[in-house]
Amino acid sequence: MWQSWLNMSTPAGILDHVGTREVVQDYDLIRGALGYKRINFLGASTGSYRAAQYAATFPSRVHKFVLDAVVPHGMSMPDQVKYDLIAVNRGLDRADAYCQNNATCYWHHAGRGSVQKAYQDLVARAANDTLAACGTSDVANCTTFVPKWILQATISGLLQGQPDFPNVLEVLAAAHQGDVSIFLTSSTLTIDQVWGLPILCNDYPIVDKTLKGFQKVAKAGREVDRYDIDQSSWLGIQLIGSVWPYAVPPNPPLKLNSTMLLVTADFDISQATEKTTFVWEHQTPHAALVVRHGEDHVSFNNPTQASTRITKEFLRSGVLPLKEDSTFVTVYEPGQCRRPVADPYCVPTGFQAGDVDSL
Template identity: 40%
Template sequence: MRSHSVLFAALGIFSRFSYALNAIRWVDCAEHVPVPLQGMNFTSPLPSTLHCGQLDVPMDYSKPIGGSNTITLGFTMYRPNNSQGLINFNPGGPGQEVASYSWEIALNLTRASWFAGLEGYDILAIDTRGWWSSNALNCSLGNWTLSSSLPSDEAGFNAFQASVRAYAQTCISLSTPPGIVQYIGTREVVQDWDRVRAALGYDTMHHFGISYGTYYGALYAHTFPEHVGRFALDAVYPAGVSNVDLISLQYAALDRSLVRSDAYCLNDTTCPLHSQGKGAILEAFKTAVDLAGPSGSESTSNVTADDVRFFVGLRYLVGDPDFAGLNDALYEATQGNWSLLDYSKFAPVFTGAIVPITQTYCLDYHIDNNTFEGYSNILKVGAESDPLGVKFLFFLVLHALCTAWPYTAASNPTVPINASMVLVTADFDYNTPTELATIGWSQAPNSVLVDRHGDDHGTYNVPGPARTAFIDFLATGNLPAATNQTFVTIYEPGSQRDPIPDPYSVPVGVEAGDM
């Protein structure tokens, strides 16, 4: 295990003393197409604003670079003429592919709209270490797939941990350089970012981070304050939150999101339960769970109650929620059609999406009580925060996985930040509950909090005053002024945040992020 308290002191040394910089190797972008864009046809030559590079850095920053202590970072940049500065972008994950975003901007593809208003800046997109073009780990799931039911007894817990350890061992055995698995956490990522910043010749770096990209950004701002420019953190995931609080807050957020699905049905005349009024979706969920039961049956196509809960908590409401899809699925189930809640068809996709997250997440995650008793207490406290009984939770799955990961954080301190940043949250974000933004704001007292009243995980692609506020800050450096509108409230430093609104009281629709 690794101590973050020691980490912060050690990283301070890196920020105050110069280090020998390796030179960037600029490479032909046409020969380094990011995975999400492979197979697409591009005009030749590629735009002159698109640049692709590599930089060698130490695997273990406590040792000199060289030999088996060297890894290569891959990154891309959108570089306009007469750049106004450097903006580092990270969409989160952890481990989400990053390099393709500069391509999207340069080629004016779909996600270029995320950066509207920032076209005058160099946009830096670094694949984080251990992923994609930055010395990706080599791991194998084999035939392992996650069940829709988390362990409920000690025997099941032990068997689950054995599967996690077997997966971790494939990462350790198959990845190079040897030892890389324990050096792909955030403490290394922020040092990588600072190496790239320095190699590019910039004294100051701005940052546009989403979700886990806010966690990276906060640690960078804490560690390298002298190089911090304008930091906008969208969908805040802060340090210093206990396991119990993290999971309890996400349960509350999940229940709010399910209520929002009911509010959506109330305002959607195409919702099959629209005519039944307020509470119809909540009742349909309860009915589907009761009909499925703990073991499923022939009449439910063997869909179990936990399958239903899984689809609510980790399919329809995660990320940018699909309220219409969830409402249809619950209605169809009550009518005897269970095909939209069949976990058996989705299990391999889900397993392949969530298990690899452990590779970085667990390195940053401190387990307060790594025993079955501790895990059981998490389940108990979580249930108390989940009156609707959804049960299946994103953070809970990650917590269970991390109990068996061989490398986890030894502590979980807060990350005080003096910089004036903009933190952005949405009241009904389930992935990063809005309460987490309040916690992050308390650690950055000179910052502004932008509270968007609506749904979705992030505000980066939701047109409206909340997005305008943080994009304008990145573009100009002007902190947003306090305001209180239907779809956004902006709080200046030192002010008090209002309570989270009732999910039925906030309008639904495009302006709320329901697209």
Template identity: 45%
Template sequence: MDYDRPLQAENMIEIGIAMHRPSEPKGVIFYNPGGTDAGIVLAWQIALDQTKIFEGLLDHDLLFMDVRGTYSSNPLNVSLDLFQTLFGPYPTTPNEYTVFQEASAIVVQSWIDLSSPPGIIAHVSTREVVNDYEMVRKALGYAKINFLGASYGSFRAQQYAFNFPDQVGHFVLDAVTPHALSLSESALDSIAASNRALERADAYCQSDVQCPFHTQERGSLIKAFHTLVRIAENVSSLESVGVRQTVSAALLEGPSGLPDFLAISLGLHDALSGNFSFFESSTSLTVADVVAMPLECSDQSESGLTFESFNLSLAEGLRHDTSGIGMAFAWQIQLWCSAWPYSFSEKTPLLVQKSMLLVTSDFDDGSPTEWTTFGWRQAPKSGLVVRHGDGHVSFNLADAPSNNLTKSFLRTGILPSTSDDFSVTVYPPGGVREPISDPYQVPFRV
């Protein structure tokens, strides 16, 4: 459990693993589908039973592994009633910031008290997780591993490549969460991504007759959202947060894996007519929804954070907020983790001198495309694939035009040739990325 101590009976945890093993495997692919959004059973079903996203790679060993602290891997636990106290508007005064810290301390103590074995919460960071990967590699006898890291899985993939370069095979980082971004940098990128995502929803309305704003001028959906936020603010700041959170979640991912633009447009139109069902249909919070908090606290906390530094970041971010969503996970995680009592990783760049493939989509509202560009600069021998479209994580979309490039690299380790068309642009190592596509110019396709 604690890699700073000898491995022995009282210092071990269980890690859940599932594998696909062909009769004559041509290699191994470790698959980390994200932060903690899919346990091994769900990942297995998604990958092999539903979307068939691994077609063409089934001659490899495919290994799905729980991140420690989740699902079957000594899962963390917390009081959801206590966790609910962390939801609300961002603090605007030193006193409100102190209240958040006090609530954070109570929630962290709940994680400590309810999780098993005792002390595991202090050992769930990426530092430990990549050592788990290395232990599994050794136990199964692989000389090198190939790795598909999606979303927060890319954060762990880069850490593994940095720590264990001799064991790196073919690594794909899809929808990159990079190392070394500060709170302010991360938040600004998230605000820019939200701006683009809402413009994409508006562009959808211009192109699809099903949208109730289709006959109105460009920007009509954005205006409708701003109107609804103002109405909600007149009720309460908490109501306004709920409206913005609902739209933000729908812009991230809908049932198809892509943003649910039609549901957003219909929901906004109905709400302005008095029907708020779209904003009242959220499901109840579960521990699985929030179990990433301790993992992210260990990785993303920032030393020396005060109300003044937080408020400066907030003010700068909101100054660039044209969407009106005004939310960034970087701010949220810093508040949730403001009373984190354990050590955390310093925000240090990880220069990886291996040939990897980084993949992003222009309008990803979960991992802003700027994050992938930032990570690409820390991997000077790596190629970059930019998919011109929507959705968080390309590989989970069965028909994404970038997937053939991803699969080819996982099989061969050969970077794709430089190219540029309406669906995908490929950059060579050391290239210069062109400006992000205009949200109103990119066609609506996977």
């Protein structure tokens, strides 16, 4: 794949110049062309990484910056993968919490922890080649089984973004009863999924590109993987970036002295909340932190959430929010200490908490 991009890209060598360090130069050229002295920036997910890079490169041009679901500078790949696995495990806890709050869930009457146990039972069957694609009635003659990694990747993928817990629970219940068809559908890699890879691989230096180096990073995730999910988007970046053909500059922590707003969600499965906390505590001394008590990747997607209201008000006024502690959001002022992540079972579930119900 990389070689085909090298062959088709013009001018020659352009792929060596498409990282975030170059992207923010483009942003500043646009700023200059439009005649603005300073800019406002809502950086969501990977966009937060670019927002931070712009603020570090052009501090005098920073006005009102919001970093939502922060992708951190200066955090090692093993730590990123570790926090990824912690987050996706929390996602399974939240699916169980949703189940306990909804009588229609297959495991509602089985008690707390039943969803996690059901998933682990399926993983054990997949590992032993007994999760048959032929249904429970013909296991003895079945020749097609769901591989463990496909089961893990499917459930991890369903928990990403704005999770649809009823759908996740229905998939698990169907598999528990012998219908594993969802795990056998293949997907094709599209340009929509790969356009960002050159930027990511130009941003993150892979210290050890060997198989042993990859296994070391994977091990950091497995050590905190309570439910054997073993899937991480940043582990994928470690793998893909290991064959990037260009040298990548170091990725040091940034010191961002501008007034900013950082936003995260306790149960963001796509970008662990610990990453936002890391940046808030170590790189942004004049930033407030907004913690939404729920799931969903990027708070700004839902206009009715309290965190979105706070973000909009900051973008309008440039004034950091005051301390707040309510059911769906907690606001920390600069210099405060963040409390531990909320108990998955003590935060409401539903649309206001950031999950959806397609059923």
